[in-house]
Amino acid sequence: MENDKDVLEVRNLKINFNTYAGTVKAIRDVSFDLRKGETLAIVGESGSGKTVTTRSIMGLNSPNAVIDSGTIMFKGQDLLKKSRKQMDQIRGRDIAEIFQDPMTSLDPTMKIGKQIAEPLIIHKGMKREKAYAQALEMMKLVGIENAEQRINNYPHQFSGGMRQRIVIAIALVNYPEILIADEPTTALDVTIQAQILDLMKELQAKTNTSIIFITHDLGVVAGMADRVAVMYAGKIVEYGTVDEIFYNPKHPYTWGLLNSMPTMDTSGTELPSIPGTPPDLLDPPVGDAFAARNKYALKIDTEKQPPFFKVSDTHYAATWLLDPRAPKVTPPAPIIERQKHYAELVHEELNKSKGNHVEEQEEQL
Amino acid sequence: MIDYSDENKILQVEHLKQYFNIGKANEVRAVDDITFDVYRGETFGLVGESGSGKTTTGRAIIHLYEPTSGKIIFNGQDVSKLDSKKQKQTFRRDMQMIFQDPYASLNPRMKVKDIVAEGIDINHLAKDDADRSKQVEDLLETVGLNKDHSSRYPHEFSGGQRQRIGIARALAVQPEFIIADEPISALDVSIQAQVVNLLKKLQRERNLTYLFIAHDLSMVKYISDRIGVMHYGRMLEIASSDEIYAHPLHDYTASLLSAVPVPDPEYERARVQIPYDASQEFDGKERSLVEIVPHHWVRASEDEIPMYKKRAQEDSRLKK
Numbered sequence: 188m189e190n191d192k193d194v195l196e197v198r199n200l201k202i203n204f205n206t207y208a209g210t211v212k213a214i215r216d217v218s219f220d221l222r223k224g225e226t227l228a229i230v231g232e233s234g235s236g237k238t239v240t241t242r243s244i245m246g247l248n249s250p251n252a253v254i255d256s257g258t259i260m261f262k263g264q265d266l267l268k269k270s271r272k273q274m275d276q277i278r279g280r281d282i283a284e285i286f287q288d289p290m291t292s293l294d295p296t297m298k299i300g301k302q303i304a305e306p307l308i309i310h311k312g313m314k315r316e317k318a319y320a321q322a323l324e325m326m327k328l329v330g331i332e333n334a335e336q337r338i339n340n341y342p343h344q345f346s347g348g349m350r351q352r353i354v355i356a357i358a359l360v361n362y363p364e365i366l367i368a369d370e371p372t373t374a375l376d377v378t379i380q381a382q383i384l385d386l387m388k389e390l391q392a393k394t395n396t397s398i399i400f401i402t403h404d405l406g407v408v409a410g411m412a413d414r415v416a417v418m419y420a421g422k423i424v425e426y427g428t429v430d431e432i433f434y435n436p437k438h439p440y441t442w443g444l445l446n447s448m449p450t451m452d453t454s455g456t457e458l459p460s461i462p463g464t465p466p467d468l469l470d471p472p473v474g475d476a477f478a479a480r481n482k483y484a485l486k487i488d489t490e491k492q493p494p495f496f497k498v499s500d501t502h503y504a505a506t507w508l509l510d511p512r513a514p515k516v517t518p519p520a521p522i523i524e525r526q527k528h529y530a531e532l533v534h535e536e537l538n539k540s541k542g543n544h545v546e547e548q549e550e551q552l
Numbered sequence: 553m554i555d556y557s558d559e560n561k562i563l564q565v566e567h568l569k570q571y572f573n574i575g576k577a578n579e580v581r582a583v584d585d586i587t588f589d590v591y592r593g594e595t596f597g598l599v600g601e602s603g604s605g606k607t608t609t610g611r612a613i614i615h616l617y618e619p620t621s622g623k624i625i626f627n628g629q630d631v632s633k634l635d636s637k638k639q640k641q642t643f644r645r646d647m648q649m650i651f652q653d654p655y656a657s658l659n660p661r662m663k664v665k666d667i668v669a670e671g672i673d674i675n676h677l678a679k680d681d682a683d684r685s686k687q688v689e690d691l692l693e694t695v696g697l698n699k700d701h702s703s704r705y706p707h708e709f710s711g712g713q714r715q716r717i718g719i720a721r722a723l724a725v726q727p728e729f730i731i732a733d734e735p736i737s738a739l740d741v742s743i744q745a746q747v748v749n750l751l752k753k754l755q756r757e758r759n760l761t762y763l764f765i766a767h768d769l770s771m772v773k774y775i776s777d778r779i780g781v782m783h784y785g786r787m788l789e790i791a792s793s794d795e796i797y798a799h800p801l802h803d804y805t806a807s808l809l810s811a812v813p814v815p816d817p818e819y820e821r822a823r824v825q826i827p828y829d830a831s832q833e834f835d836g837k838e839r840s841l842v843e844i845v846p847h848h849w850v851r852a853s854e855d856e857i858p859m860y861k862k863r864a865q866e867d868s869r870l871k872k
């Protein structure tokens with residue numbers, strides 16, 4: 188591993204799908220790291236490749252998927268080189284996933300106690316009693332009341348929010364190293380969503396699990412993520428800490444995303460939206476895939492894909508606007524506001540650390 | 553500005569009750585005595601947690617159900633008492649519904665032009681085939697699709713495009729009133745903004761009235777003139793959207809607002825969620841909607857009125 192805090196390193200991942208219409212280039216050179224105990228949010232438009240990326244980590248892509256190149260390093264081994272049987276093991280034990288719709292991941296004909304205990308019996312060879320005891324503990328941990336009785340209930344006897352808690356219990360019962368959450372709260376209402384998000388944070392604090400969180404709700408990202416990766420048309424176009432992405436975004440697509448979400452203060456006749464539709468991945472454009480929808484596009488955008496430009500040690504963006512030769516553009520007003528705010532934040536931070544420094548010196552004297 | 557005089561009421565819901573499985577062990581009081589009005593040209597947002605009765609209210613208004621009791625008056629007429637075929641047909645044109653799931657609500661075996669023209673055909677609104685095609689093309693253009701989309705099937709479209717097809721279908725019969733049941737929940741952020749802008753533009757151009765059902769409160773606030781908050785089949789609070797965010801009177805409303813994630817990391821770190829204890833709704837006191845300050849209604853008992861009056865005068869109850 189390049190960084191000893193990393194639990195997962197994805198490098199140069201390219202995934203194609205063979206379809207009757209041709210080859211869909213769904214993932215076009217994606218690289219990222221996941222650190223121990225962090226939450227990495229992946230955001231981006233529908234079809235940008237969020238699910239395909241995480242499905243490849245799980246070894247669960249559909250049969251027409253072709254891995255064109257790349258590595259996914261986990262505990263010193265490349266997951267892309269594992270057999271299906273080895274991946275089954277890893278999935279039950281080290282990497283777990285929760286999906287958008289709790290109903291599709293629960294077996295309607297099986298009591299929930301059994302559904303939670305089964306991975307322990309299968310993957311850990313645990314005795315039945317012990318596995319059920321741990322299942323019961325997990326049910327309590329995720330906040331299911333009367334767990335002793337409810338362990339014998341079937342999924343349909345629970346509300347949507349409770350079902351999602353059960354799915355989380357199943358995913359976490361083995362204390363996995365990595366949890367992949369693909370839109371885990373999109374189907375829930377805000378009240379239940381708030382409970383589930385709090386629960387995930389609380390469990391993460393206890394188990395130090397690393398989470399990859401996929402969502403299109405930027406409010407959820409702001410509350411959950413330590414770092415954020417923004418995807419567009421099969422590529423990561425910007426990544427950084429949650430503060431860097433929200434307060435100092437550099438990619439015009441990220442600007443568009445942030446602007447199209449109304450806050451409680453947004454008013455006016457028209458919400459800023461990103462015009463047009465994403466490119467056809469059967470035949471992706473030569474240059475920057477976002478160029479056609481980008482009012483800040485430069486000539487070079489139609490000719491050459493932008494490399495990642497470094498904004499800070501933790502923040503990178505793939506846009507030609509960051510090239511020193513590029514003309515200065517004025518981003519939309521709300522983005523400028525955010526950037527001003529960011530400058531103040533950074534300034535405060537600097538002052539704070541200066542203050543500490545002075546104290547230390549005084550102590551030394 | 554919306555004209556909030558009595559003459560401008562397009563819809564009056566009076567003491568509507570909609571129960572299911574009446575008298576059986578599994579009786580559900582999905583909507584339990586709600587009263588509210590909607591004015592011509594406005595957007596009335598309906599929010600509340602899952603199961604609170606929002607969809608049932610919408611379906612009762614468009615007369616998919618016969619009310620258990622109470623009345624729904626649309627354009628001055630009780631929708632349960634439309635006798636003549638002509639009256640029924642007019643009602644079915646004037647009020648339309650768009651649905652949450654753009655995937656499930658379009659027939660996969662029908663071409664887009666036939667989906668959009670469904671209402672035109674039923675109501676014989678086209679002179680001939682050429683006129684029908686022309687109308688469909690205009691509708692597709694209105695919703696931002698192009699005319700060569702008309703011979704394609706729904707699966708060839710993205711979620712946002714499918715939702716546009718649903719909107720075109722609703723517009724085909726030139727309705728006055730549209731019930732939009734979570735029309736953007738299934739779409740991603742950037743497409744949500746496109747669809748919301750489209751709905752607002754159509755409203756301006758055609759003086760449409762919307763009943764907008766959703767649980768994404770930031771979008772509801774943005775699109776709605778007034779908002780009604782439902783819980784357990786009851787209407788707990790009604791006010792203009794600015795007022796309800798500044799002064800949520802009912803504890804449930806305040807709790808619901810505090811649960812909304814805000815796209816701002818610092819705000820999220822500092823966020824305090826307000827818990828809600830629903831038992832206060834079941835203390836046996838008699839309650840009804842009371843107008844606490846002009847145009848701001850809350851479900852209250854006699855003795856709670858002074859407390860709500862005080863709340864309405866306080867500074868904004870939520871931080872943002």
Ligand SMILES: Nc1ncnc2c1ncn2[C@@H]1O[C@H](COP(=O)(O)OP(=O)(O)OP(=O)(O)O)[C@@H](O)[C@H]1O
Pocket residue numbers: 204205206211213231232233234235236237238239240249251252468740
């Ligand atoms: N089995 C498949 N065959 C062909 N194309 C596929 C297949 N699975 C995914 N794709 C394509 O790969 C691209 C990425 O899809 P993916 O499901 O990862 O998007 P996403 O970012 O998760 O979107 P959403 O927000 O809608 O879930 C899309 O263009 C999609 O159409």
Ligand SMILES: Nc1ncnc2c1ncn2[C@@H]1O[C@H](COP(=O)(O)OP(=O)(O)OP(=O)(O)O)[C@@H](O)[C@H]1O
Pocket residue numbers: 376572573580581582600601602603604605606607608609767
């Ligand atoms: N046809 C029906 N038969 C029996 N019960 C029903 C029926 N339709 C709705 N209900 C029940 O009525 C209550 C209100 O449901 P409704 O669909 O109106 O809620 P909602 O506010 O739209 O919720 P959501 O946000 O989940 O869509 C729920 O308890 C629901 O299970």
Ligand SMILES: [Mg+2]
Pocket residue numbers: 237238239369
């Ligand atoms: Mg997905």
Ligand SMILES: [Mg+2]
Pocket residue numbers: 606607608
């Ligand atoms: Mg509903």
